[in-house]
Amino acid sequence: MSISDDQRVLMALIGAAHGIRGEVRVKPFGDDPLSFTDYGVLTTKDGTRSFEVESARAKKTVVITKFKGIADRNQAEELNGVELYIRRDQLPEAGEDEFYYSDLNGLAVIDQSGETLGKVISVQDFGAGDLLEIRPRRGGTFYIPFTREFVPEVSLAEKRLNVDLPENYFSEGEPEPSEG
Incomplete structure (x- = not known):
């Protein structure tokens, strides 16, 4: 069964190789840097390649990750720039007032007067x-x-979000000097 792009969620981005044993730096997307390791097999967006985490440890803004089958630096360097996805149905339901970024994409943006300003991209x-x-x-x-x-x-459910923008939000003029 084919899964469309909107049913996949970007979890992380593989960066540069780390060391000589096949580890890579991974930039995770989400509140918990190690959460991308919780979902089993990760895939590319088109689903043609899959990756299974063997080990991972957080280090500053990245997660040093070893994937099964990646044994040396040369193999690790080939992964630079690969995006890692999971199926949307693998994620837990979002809590109240919590949203997955992928769920916001495509929503209509409506201002207080009811005018459509555009769509979230x-x-x-x-x-x-x-x-x-x-x-x-x-x-x-x-x-x-x-x-x-x-x-x-x-x-x-209605595929929209309402916004309340300040009156001068789209003003291109210089800011007025404040009185002090």
């Missing part, structure tokens, strides 16, 4: 918290902080 975290990347019908993409203040309601 990705969720990014550049270090200061989650941002929703929105693609409007025309023009370039823009970001909205994924906080309760900016996104008071998410309805996965």
Whole structure:
């Protein structure tokens, strides 16, 4: 049975080789850096390659990982850039007010007046918290902080989220000097 792309969830990205025994640096996606090791076999997005974790240990911002069948540095170097996925149905249900990034992609973004601003195309975290990347019908993409203040309601059933943006959110002018 073929699994479509939207039924796969990106768990981690393999980076550079680490040492000479086939270990690699893995950048995990998720709150727990070692959580990608909990789901058994990981696959590439197209499902043509699979990887089973033999051992893993967290080290700063990466997880040093040994995959079964990867015995030396040359084999490890060939894995650089490979994305690791699991099937969506392998994940536990999200708790209340918790969402998997993949579930947010494609949701319509509706402002307080009922106008559709665009669709969520990705969720990014550049270090200061989650941002929703929105693609409007025309023009370039823009970001909205994924906080309760900016996104008071998410309805996965209705495939939409409501946003409450400040009046000047899309202002391109210079900020007004504050009075002090």
